[in-house]
Amino acid sequence: MxxxxxxxxxxxxxxxxxxxxxxxxxxxxxxxxxxxxxxxxxxxxxxxxxxxxxxxxxxxxxxxxxxxxxxxxxxxxxxxxxxxxxxxxxxxxNPPPPVKAGRHPTAQVDPEAIVAASAEIGPYAVVGHGARIGERTSIGATCVIGANVRIGDDTRLYPRVTIYNDCTIGDRTILHSGVVIGADGFGMAPDQGRWVKIPQVGAVRIGDDVEVGANTTIDRGALDDTVIEDGCKLDNQIQIGHNCVVGEHTVIAGCVGIAGSARIGKRCRIGGAAGISGHLEICDNVTISAMTLVTKSIKKPGVYTSALPMMPHDEWLRWAVHARRDAKGEKS
Amino acid sequence: MxxxxxxxxxxxxxxxxxxxxxxxxxxxxxxxxxxxxxxxxxxxxxxxxxxxxxxxxxxxxxxxxxxxxxxxxxxxxxxxxxxxxxxxxxxxxNPPPPVKAGRHPTAQVDPEAIVAASAEIGPYAVVGHGARIGERTSIGATCVIGANVRIGDDTRLYPRVTIYNDCTIGDRTILHSGVVIGADGFGMAPDQGRWVKIPQVGAVRIGDDVEVGANTTIDRGALDDTVIEDGCKLDNQIQIGHNCVVGEHTVIAGCVGIAGSARIGKRCRIGGAAGISGHLEICDNVTISAMTLVTKSIKKPGVYTSALPMMPHDEWLRWAVHARRDAKGEKS
Amino acid sequence: MxxxxxxxxxxxxxxxxxxxxxxxxxxxxxxxxxxxxxxxxxxxxxxxxxxxxxxxxxxxxxxxxxxxxxxxxxxxxxxxxxxxxxxxxxxxxNPPPPVKAGRHPTAQVDPEAIVAASAEIGPYAVVGHGARIGERTSIGATCVIGANVRIGDDTRLYPRVTIYNDCTIGDRTILHSGVVIGADGFGMAPDQGRWVKIPQVGAVRIGDDVEVGANTTIDRGALDDTVIEDGCKLDNQIQIGHNCVVGEHTVIAGCVGIAGSARIGKRCRIGGAAGISGHLEICDNVTISAMTLVTKSIKKPGVYTSALPMMPHDEWLRWAVHARRDAKGEKS
Structure with missing residues (x-):
């Protein structure tokens, strides 16, 4: 040490x-x-x-x-x-370990990729055709960077990150191990009892000063791009669907799922394991409580919640009787 | 480009x-x-x-x-x-990039594996003993394919997919980056205050025309196999437990968790972040709403829901008072 | 075979x-x-x-x-x-495949790492400066082991596991594919409308006889360590935040999220997709039902629950009317 x-x-x-x-x-x-x-x-x-x-x-x-x-x-x-x-x-x-300029001899860098001399490419990393890697950026071991990906300056990819082709990552951004940027969004059309895949031809654009936690996935857009604006901080195990836009300086805690085409405002705070339905809009400065399901657009800043309070199981059983009665339209 | x-x-x-x-x-x-x-x-x-x-x-x-x-x-x-x-x-x-027949010089293919000449094996991929890779199938960079795995024709594994030994993948199937197929199911027996691991000796069988999203995990069976039938579409960050059967043309949105030995019918639609308990059965043509917890078998097609509607936090606090009162058996 | x-x-x-x-x-x-x-x-x-x-x-x-x-x-x-x-x-x-002592010729082992002669280091694995790998331990293909990591004896890392620097793994422990140990915890301080990253300088300590499922993530501590005690069994797709302590022989089902600094007791059972808020304490021998959100400390052993029972969607709509009425303070 x-x-x-x-x-x-x-x-x-x-x-x-x-x-x-x-x-x-x-x-x-x-x-x-x-x-x-x-x-x-x-x-x-x-x-x-x-x-x-x-x-x-x-x-x-x-x-x-x-x-x-x-x-x-x-x-x-x-x-x-x-x-x-x-x-x-x-x-x-605790300064971060310095970036060691240069390519590990085992790194597979396409001859048509443009890698800054000050960048570090780790062992067994793969950098595709036409990719650009900026100054002092570090690509960890076994990362796979697709064709035409652009990564800015002073950005750090920990080992085992995948970025699919054509995506863009800004400056001073951190992607943790297991992150997948730009996999296909979940798009398909029903046709005679089967599902026809809709090719996902948008990309992902991630801004500057963003952090993305381990094993988080951000899907590429269907036609247009998925966008994570500057300064967003995303925890681990988050799923962001195709064509979402997450506004700048928004923070999202672990295990959150955001369905396709949702637009999240600036400076929002999304609690852990919250779910956000697709094709809705959340305005700036909204806080969503943990494990809350957002099914409608939110137009007013504030705190929104939908979780049932935890109870000892026998109390919960009694509560559930009431809930079922209300659901059946019976008198209590 | x-x-x-x-x-x-x-x-x-x-x-x-x-x-x-x-x-x-x-x-x-x-x-x-x-x-x-x-x-x-x-x-x-x-x-x-x-x-x-x-x-x-x-x-x-x-x-x-x-x-x-x-x-x-x-x-x-x-x-x-x-x-x-x-x-x-x-x-x-936007035709998909063509499969480039051949093995990257860095791919580690076991001499006892059988790889079609038209298949593509990417850089740093590892293909185990007795594995078979079909015609025009593409294995992305750093994928690890276990012993005796069988993968059909025209299937695409994006980079960084793991398939444990003895699993089977059909034709025209797509596995996105970070997918793990065939890790051990969560099985253990309590014994004197400790947990004894139950070795998981079944496998996973995935049919034709299936798509599995980034970082989704499908566990191998305990004794029999876990099965994903033809035409299923699975989004990102899904967990499917051991011995589940998912019927053909069923679609599952992101972040869903399905516990062991659940049987999901054909042409179902499972909403994002839903949870399905183990050892139950869902019939064909069932739709489960987002973030709904299914704890009992469903025998009738239709839509099922259990999420609490989101509220401004101060309304939620008032609602929670009622819920707790019902739970305690107090008069409201 | x-x-x-x-x-x-x-x-x-x-x-x-x-x-x-x-x-x-x-x-x-x-x-x-x-x-x-x-x-x-x-x-x-x-x-x-x-x-x-x-x-x-x-x-x-x-x-x-x-x-x-x-x-x-x-x-x-x-x-x-x-x-x-x-x-x-x-x-x-079904005895597990024997560990094949030795390093695959493609493994990148730092000269300052100490690897037992009986350990197996798979193809394209990377072992960092000062790391120690114990007797009969197997490091799967493309795993990345950071600097100064210590891994005990008879432990098995399946392919594609990342362990960040300075973390410790005990004996007879199993880490499945896609696991990320020791990524940065989610810590940042608000400052003039932006977020300042708090460097995470603690580590993760995992005990003996632990199993960690595919794609599960356990974050390193902010200042002190995150701790998983002996005999814990964690399923897939779990997120454990920085500075959590999980007591011995506790089992955690898939898709659970545990926020930072939570302390979980011994011999607890956490149901699938449950969520546990940060900075709280759960005593020994507590069972949390599936998809339950724990927002307060639990001081008494027992079963705790918060999920709304699933209903046919039209019954749920009726229930939701009641819930909204309670929330608005209206008479029913």
Missing amino acids: AEALTFSLREIVSELGGEAVGESAQRLTGVATIESAGPTQLAFLANLKYRAQLERTRAGAVILGPDERDATPLPRIVTPNPYAYYARAVALF | AEALTFSLREIVSELGGEAVGESAQRLTGVATIESAGPTQLAFLANLKYRAQLERTRAGAVILGPDERDATPLPRIVTPNPYAYYARAVALF | AEALTFSLREIVSELGGEAVGESAQRLTGVATIESAGPTQLAFLANLKYRAQLERTRAGAVILGPDERDATPLPRIVTPNPYAYYARAVALF
Whole structure:
């Protein structure tokens, strides 16, 4: 493992901003939660519900907000957004492994592909005809990049990502292992008791600063493209159907399924395992609760929910009797 | 990219049938939606709700049904099933990339495997002992085909598909990237507070003309086989448990989970993210709504549903109070 | 295919214990269900609901419990746990393919990795710097093992598994194809309308005797580790968020999603497609029904449920009217 990085409080503030309060000769070795931090670690207080822990923490220093400035004698960094500061501090102590420019000798790069000299192509990766790979972009081991795919700069594909032909990925985007971009959308026409496949000839366009979690799938469009705008963050095991548009800075938690041609607004938050039906529109700034099924367009920002509360099974049985009675139109 | 194909209206009709109405010297370059089609594109009117757009469309020609025959002066193709015709027209303009007969030099094909000379084995693919790959079948890059697997003719495995030993795939079937066929079913016996694994010694049999979407998993049977019959279409991120049987021409939308030993009839339509419990039977021609949980056998064709309607969160909170009251057996 | 193994009743009992009752010269060739077993096959009666089939079965011999000892004249094995005995009998007839010690010539093993001489590294597998692979462990084709990963003895990775750097896998553990261990957890901080990524610097620790199904993903921790304890069995397509802890011998069915920092107790059973919210605790011995959403901690063992019963669609429409009325606070 690489030598661990250390920083003094002043060095952190000079890199990341904020105000250092209190003296400290202690060099810090990393970031930890306020409960578990030791004397060489930097803790953070992002949620006031943990404020009481400020008295008990063994941390060497603490990141906190202006209102907590005087709540501890510990060396501290004061910043308006301690949680975002924590994110940046973790990145400071744990820089991503550097991209190693060059192609592994086993990589199969089509002679008609254009790969930046500063890009890294891992072992057993396959890069197709006419593909373009940008500066300092890393393509992990065994990734398969289809013909005419374009990938921007400073983007990272972890091992075992597939991108079908003609799709586009922006700059500073992260695709985790198992991701499949651009497989055929689920389109077919009924014809005399059988299904005729509708060839999917659109592509997928993914913007800048997007992250896509492990084993998530984003299908190519039928005629037009499927679009994931800048700054979207998608968790693992998500399915996005053909011709969806996901607006910028929207976050989608794990296991969500979005059917074809849905349009999701900007800055939405979609809870885990939610389902969104096809051909509907969700406006900007909507929050969908976990496991909620959205079957109609949403035109007003706010929080929407449809999950039944969990109950002990015997209570649930009683509830189900009522539900069935309502369904049958019987008097209760 | 390949030279784009162009067709005249007459050429299309001579390939795909239907009646060409109206003269046109215009060569068509592709298919588009009725809203977006330009003067060299063929549009289609499959849903009468878009009929008004027929007046505004800039399309060079339109596919429509017999009742709309005279609804436009545009050059047109009249056919009883415009949507299926659209599917075939897209295929005409966008033929799949041809299969390149032969094995990539990096493919690892067991000497005891039998691979048709017309089949294509991509880079870094692995084909096991005793496997058979049919005529004009394409095995994508980094696919892993287990021992004694049989794959029919004209089948396409996109990159990064795994097929465990002894499974069978039919003709003209498509498996998308990330698909796993024949992993162990989830079988174990409780024994003194621990779980004893039940080896899964059945296989998976997939018929002809099946499509399986990206990252879908179909488990092998415990003793007998798991079976996907001819003509089934499965979307992405689906899980099919051991010993399930899915009847022919059934379609299953994304994120559906089907537990072990369920038997799904023919021509069913299973909505996205639905769940089907194990050891039950669903008869032919059943439609299951999105996110519905099926816990009992269904013996009558029809539509079945169990999702709670989505509500603004404050209404949902009020609803949940009622639900809990019913569950506790309290008066409302 | 290998020569099939055969056993006499006495030989089975001498390997697996139990009492052989009734004489038989017949050598048995395998295990089958009581309905389908033929005269050279061993059937089992694990569920008394199938007791009537004992009279009709054509099986050569039967595994059954002490109470059924005299319920058939067939040669039989009497054991207190026929289902677990069945599991072991299947394993006896179907031993897993032996691990072939050695590295495939195409495997890319970092010179600083430590791989046991008895381990098998498949074609196109990649093993990173500082990784350790234990005795008799098998790494399937195209697996990618990150830097400093530790994998114990007698563990089997099927083809196409990714393990990110610094994760740990125990002994006798099975990871199926498509599994991704240690991808980044879903952590980001809002900052001026954008999301700042929180680097995920914890790892994943998986214990001994664990099984993880195809395409399941287990994310690495943000600061501390995500932990799957000994004896857990996870089905396919499961998502486990960062910093979760799953207690020993817990089983999780397919398509379950568990959000970050949830703590699941020991010997729990989580039904298919259930969802578990983040930052909550479920005590030992809890059963969660299929498709149930757990939004609060559970402190008492038992069965918990939240799914709406499935209904014919027209009944559901009537039910939905009631639900909406309750939600609006209207009188019914």
